[in-house]
Amino acid sequence: MGSSVIEFHLDQRSGLSPYRQVVRQVRQALRLGLLHEGDQLPTVKEVVAQLAINPNTVLKAYRELEHEGLVAARPGVGTFVTATLADASLTAHGPLRQELRRWLAKAHRAGLDDESIEALFLETLRTAAQQDIA
Amino acid sequence: MTAAVRADGLGKRYGRHWALTDCALEIPVGHVVGLVGPNGAGKTTLLGLASGQLAPTTGDITVLGDRPGAGPEQLARVGFVAQGTPVYDRLSVADHLRLGSRLNPGWDDALARRRVQRLGIDPGRPAGRLSAGQRAQLALTMGLAKRPELLLLDEPVAALDPLARREFLQGLMEAAAEGGLTVVLSSHLVPDVERVCDYLVVLVDSRVRVAAPVDDLLATHHRITGPRRDPARLPGDRHVVSASHTDRQSTFVVRGDAPVHDPTWITGRIGLEDLVIAYMDPTSTTVRTERDGHRTTLRVLR
Incomplete structure (x- = not known):
C-alpha cells in the first residue's frame, strides 16, 4: 500500500460500527493535519485486505465522506481528499467550550450530577444523529 | 434482481428428525452474509441444500434463480467450502490446482497460482502436511479460482488460530472487493461476522429468526x-x-x-x-x- 498516507484500524470494543470508525478516523486525520488536500485514501481493496472487513463497509464510509464534501472519488483511480478540517474546527473549539461550560453550570444548578449530565448529553447526541440520518 | 438464495417452505428431514423446517429466506446478491445460530440449528443443512449436496424434503430453494445442482452451468456458478475446509491429504497443492482446472470450466489458473504464491505455500507439498491455516487457505483458493458468483462456506474459520483466521478473512474480503461475488458463511464467531458480513441470518431451532442487513x-x-x-x-x-x-x-x-x-x-x-x-x-x-x-x-x- 505504498501510496496511501494513513492506515485504518478497528476497535471492536468501541461500540461504533466499523463504517463509523473509518469515517471518524478520516475526519480525525483531517483535523490533525495528517491528511491534506490531494492525498489519496487507501483503496477499498487495500483497506479490506488489511482489516479483513466487508468491502461495502469501506464503500459506505467513503460515500459518506464524499457526501460531506471531504473527499472525491475518481473512478478507476481512487478516492482523494478535497477539503481540510484543521483550521475551521480548531478555532471553533474555544467559543464552543465556553458555551458548554455555561451550560454545565446551568445543569448543575438544576440539580443534575455528572452522571446524569453525561447520560443526557449522550442520549441527545444519539437522537440528534439519528434525526440527521432520517 | 435475482436473489442469491431464495427459500420457501424449505424443510429437510433425516429419518424422524427435522433439521430445517418451513424456512423462508431471500438473500439479495452482492452481500457477504453471516449465517449464525446455535449448534444443530440447521446451518450446515441449509448450506448443503443451497449447494445442491442435499435434496429438500419439503418446499423450494433456488440459488441464483435456478435449482441447486441443476446442471453443470449451475454448479459452476456456486462454490462450496464444506465444514473443516477439506482438502485431499495425499495430493500436493499443485495437484489440487490441476484437479481444479480439469473439473471447473471457468477455472482461473492465474488467480489460483497467485494466491498460492502469496501465501508462501510450496506447491509440491502434500496437502496433508500443511498447517490448518494453509489447508483452509487452499480450500478457499479452490473455491475462489472456480470464479463462482456465490461462494458458500460452512464454519470456515472455526478451527483456526486468530492469525490464520484473520488471514483467511482478509483473503475472502479481498475477493469480495473485486465485485460480482456473493458470500454466505456460517460462523459461531460473531465478532468475525460483524467485521466481514453486511447481512445477517439468524437460524434457531431449524427456523430463520431474522434476516436483514447488519446496519438495519x-x-x-x-x-x-x-x-x-x-x-x-x-x-x-x-x-x-x-x-x-x-x-x-x-x-x-x-x-x-x-x-x-x-x-x-x-x-x-x-x-x-x-x-x-x-x-x-x-x-x-x-x-x-x-x-x-x-x-x-x-x-x-x-
Whole structure:
C-alpha cells in the first residue's frame, strides 16, 4: 500500500460500527493535519485486505465522506481528499467550550450530577444523529 | 434482481428428525452474509441444500434463480467450502490446482497460482502436511479460482488460530472487493461476522429468526431498561425480541424505530453479539426474585 498516507484500524470494543470508525478516523486525520488536500485514501481493496472487513463497509464510509464534501472519488483511480478540517474546527473549539461550560453550570444548578449530565448529553447526541440520518 | 438464495417452505428431514423446517429466506446478491445460530440449528443443512449436496424434503430453494445442482452451468456458478475446509491429504497443492482446472470450466489458473504464491505455500507439498491455516487457505483458493458468483462456506474459520483466521478473512474480503461475488458463511464467531458480513441470518431451532442487513439490525434494535412492566404494555409499535425481569426492573431487547421518550426508561444501543444472543433465546425470559436469587423461566406472552 505504498501510496496511501494513513492506515485504518478497528476497535471492536468501541461500540461504533466499523463504517463509523473509518469515517471518524478520516475526519480525525483531517483535523490533525495528517491528511491534506490531494492525498489519496487507501483503496477499498487495500483497506479490506488489511482489516479483513466487508468491502461495502469501506464503500459506505467513503460515500459518506464524499457526501460531506471531504473527499472525491475518481473512478478507476481512487478516492482523494478535497477539503481540510484543521483550521475551521480548531478555532471553533474555544467559543464552543465556553458555551458548554455555561451550560454545565446551568445543569448543575438544576440539580443534575455528572452522571446524569453525561447520560443526557449522550442520549441527545444519539437522537440528534439519528434525526440527521432520517 | 435475482436473489442469491431464495427459500420457501424449505424443510429437510433425516429419518424422524427435522433439521430445517418451513424456512423462508431471500438473500439479495452482492452481500457477504453471516449465517449464525446455535449448534444443530440447521446451518450446515441449509448450506448443503443451497449447494445442491442435499435434496429438500419439503418446499423450494433456488440459488441464483435456478435449482441447486441443476446442471453443470449451475454448479459452476456456486462454490462450496464444506465444514473443516477439506482438502485431499495425499495430493500436493499443485495437484489440487490441476484437479481444479480439469473439473471447473471457468477455472482461473492465474488467480489460483497467485494466491498460492502469496501465501508462501510450496506447491509440491502434500496437502496433508500443511498447517490448518494453509489447508483452509487452499480450500478457499479452490473455491475462489472456480470464479463462482456465490461462494458458500460452512464454519470456515472455526478451527483456526486468530492469525490464520484473520488471514483467511482478509483473503475472502479481498475477493469480495473485486465485485460480482456473493458470500454466505456460517460462523459461531460473531465478532468475525460483524467485521466481514453486511447481512445477517439468524437460524434457531431449524427456523430463520431474522434476516436483514447488519446496519438495519443495529439501527432498529435497542436495549431498554426501566421499572418492571409487562412486554405487552410497552409504548409504541415494538417487537420484543427478548425480555428479562427482576422484581422491580425489566430489560427488553426490542425491534422498532420509534425512540422511547419516557424518562424512567433507559434506552441503549445493542451490539451485534447481544442482538444475536437475544434472538437465540427468544421465547424464554429469566425471572430473578430479589428475595432468594432463585431463577425460574417462564414463557413470554406473545
